[in-house]
Amino acid sequence: xxxxxxxxxxxxxxxxxxxxxxxxxxxxxxxxxxxxxxxxxxxxxxxxxxxxxxxxxxxxxxxxxxxxxxxxxxxxxxxxxxxxxxxxxxxxxxxxxxxxxxxxxxxxxxxxxxxxxxxxxxxxxxxxxxxxxxxxxxxxxxxxxxxxxxxxxxxxxxxxxxxxxxxxxxxxxxxxxxxxxxxxxxxxxxxxxxxxxxxxxxxxxxxxxxxxxxxxxxxxxxxxxxxxxxxxxxxxxxxxxxxxxxxxxxxxxxxxxxxxxxxxxxxxxxxxxxxxxxxxxxxxxxxxxxxxxxxxxxxxxxxxxxxxxxxxxxxxxxxxxxxxxxxxxxxxxxxxxxxxxxxxxxxxxxxxxxxxxxxxxxxxxxxxxxxxxxxxxxxxxxxxxx
Amino acid sequence: xxxxxxxxxxxxxxxxxxxxxxxxxxxxxxxxxxxxxxxxxxxxxxxxxxxxxxxxxxxxxxxxxxxxxxxxxxxxxxxxxxxxxxxxxxxxxxxxxxxxxxxxxxxxxxxxxxxxxxxxxxxxxxxxxxxxxxxxxxxxxxxxxxxxxx
Numbered sequence: 001x002x003x004x005x006x007x008x009x010x011x012x013x014x015x016x017x018x019x020x021x022x023x024x025x026x027x028x029x030x031x032x033x034x035x036x037x038x039x040x041x042x043x044x045x046x047x048x049x050x051x052x053x054x055x056x057x058x059x060x061x062x063x064x065x066x067x068x069x070x071x072x073x074x075x076x077x078x079x080x081x082x083x084x085x086x087x088x089x090x091x092x093x094x095x096x097x098x099x100x101x102x103x104x105x106x107x108x109x110x111x112x113x114x115x116x117x118x119x120x121x122x123x124x125x126x127x128x129x130x131x132x133x134x135x136x137x138x139x140x141x142x143x144x145x146x147x148x149x150x151x152x153x154x155x156x157x158x159x160x161x162x163x164x165x166x167x168x169x170x171x172x173x174x175x176x177x178x179x180x181x182x183x184x185x186x187x188x189x190x191x192x193x194x195x196x197x198x199x200x201x202x203x204x205x206x207x208x209x210x211x212x213x214x215x216x217x218x219x220x221x222x223x224x225x226x227x228x229x230x231x232x233x234x235x236x237x238x239x240x241x242x243x244x245x246x247x248x249x250x251x252x253x254x255x256x257x258x259x260x261x262x263x264x265x266x267x268x269x270x271x272x273x274x275x276x277x278x279x280x281x282x283x284x285x286x287x288x289x290x291x292x293x294x295x296x297x298x299x300x301x302x303x304x305x306x307x308x309x310x311x312x313x314x315x316x317x318x319x320x321x322x323x324x325x326x327x328x329x330x331x332x333x334x335x336x337x338x339x340x341x342x343x344x345x346x347x348x349x350x351x352x353x354x355x356x357x358x359x360x361x362x363x364x365x366x367x368x369x370x371x372x373x374x375x376x377x378x379x380x381x382x383x384x385x386x
Numbered sequence: 387x388x389x390x391x392x393x394x395x396x397x398x399x400x401x402x403x404x405x406x407x408x409x410x411x412x413x414x415x416x417x418x419x420x421x422x423x424x425x426x427x428x429x430x431x432x433x434x435x436x437x438x439x440x441x442x443x444x445x446x447x448x449x450x451x452x453x454x455x456x457x458x459x460x461x462x463x464x465x466x467x468x469x470x471x472x473x474x475x476x477x478x479x480x481x482x483x484x485x486x487x488x489x490x491x492x493x494x495x496x497x498x499x500x501x502x503x504x505x506x507x508x509x510x511x512x513x514x515x516x517x518x519x520x521x522x523x524x525x526x527x528x529x530x531x532x533x534x535x536x
Contacts, residue, residue: 059396059398120472122470122472123472133410133437133496133525136526137481139468142468142470143468143483148464151464154509196469198469199466199468201466243443246439247442247493248435249433249492250494252463252485
């Protein structure tokens with residue numbers, strides 16, 4: 001695993017339409033908040049792990065050229081990482097790798113997007129599909145996840161209401177998160193169920209909003225941690241796993257890539273029973289059904305049992321393993337920052353700095369990222385103790 | 387109130403041409419000239435993949451040089467009905483499309499669903515290809531899949 005590494009500072013921007021803030025300003029805001037969070041300055045940062053999603057979203061190719069200075073990258077190594085929806089997770093893991101390898105002691109990971117700068121994020125998302133076979137029918141991200149969701153429903157016999165209920169739980173959690181975009185007072189099942197069907201079986205309520213946001217995390221080598229903070233989030237496990245789209249026996253309801261990522265990360269962290277040992281999880285639930293499918297991927301339960309686990313209330317804020325106290329991606333999706341928000345939220349929880357969405361006494365947390373056509377996954381596990 | 391200039395509007399327009407490569411060139415020649423679908427078998431796991439590829443992604447092993455004719459009938463694995471429209475969409479909603487497991491193959495083939503009311507579409511139903519009378523050597527040499535005739 002290399003050297004021991006901790007997160008010492010986290011910086012988030014609000015998820016919304018930032019009509020008053022350019023893309024460099026948005027990245028700078030996340031970076032300066034992360035520095036302020038741990039009392040470091042840009043001079044302390046030795047390298048930058050830079051994340052940004054498909055160029056098509058803002059129509060700006062090679063964005064790190066434009067944004068390196070805004071991240072404090074002047075005369076420093078800046079490494080661009082791009083893995084679609086997982087990019088924020090991959091950029092965080094990239095930052096961790098740079099420190100764990102011994103090459104750098106203090107590294108900034110930052111990732112973001114401004115999805116409101118395009119006429120429709122779905123135009124960009126449409127171009128991620130195979131241009132010869134697949135792009136002809138797609139509807140951006142919703143069509144792929146509609147296929148996944150219906151496969152899950154029909155394979156295991158869940159009715160449409162499960163997705164709606166998962167969406168409602170996340171929207172209610174988001175009320176405690178100052179950085180979330182979708183915060184609707186009194187949000188309930190009837191409100192969600194009455195929204196239009198956009199891409200069967202997905203209603204508007206089953207889908208994430210379109211956000212502008214950036215997120216930053218500062219990774220520091222073990223021997224530097226104590227001087228900076230007494231509340232670090234130690235990296236206990238890390239995994240990034242991908243697969244293909246057309247491979248044999250692929251089942252869209254069974255994310256074997258996420259299962260493999262979880263097994264790798266749990267082994268590193270010494271976790272044997274994740275449902276018992278983890279205190280809080282942040283999942284990349286851009287669509288409601290993914291909340292349930294990802295429960296199975298990260299081994300909280302067997303394949304097909306995600307809905308029944310949800311029924312038990314274990315993952316509610318009042319349960320023994322709250323899922324997405326932040327409201328998750330269902331309430332804030334900039335894509336570029338979304339997977340890093342999951343890692344940053346998980347880190348804040350074990351630092352005890354998650355404010356109104358804090359899970360009391362959280363010591364071990366998991367942050368997840370999803371991207372591609374269900375086949376890219378990242379996981380980071382954080383602990384309050386080394 | 388003082389004047390505020392907030393943003394600038396521009397459009398990127400970039401035309402492309404995507405190369406099929408050896409296998410898809412031959413695959414679409416067969417759909418165009420003979421209305422036939424072909425798959426290929428992995429030399430290691432023996433799974434049949436359609437359309438043919440040179441290497442099985444799971445095994446990273448070469449596939450058989452000998453192509454296998456596969457049925458244009460199969461089972462609908464999952465589907466969606468798209469009502470959401472957005473600029474630049476290649477097909478106008480509402481439309482249905484799904485993933486079909488063609489008989490004798492081991493992966494999923496995506497295409498439109500036609501000649502069926504949306505509410506009659508069900509996962510695991512039998513479907514068959516409807517061929518385009520004017521094939522051009524692309525995915526729309528098949529117009530869509532419809533419920534299998536009894």
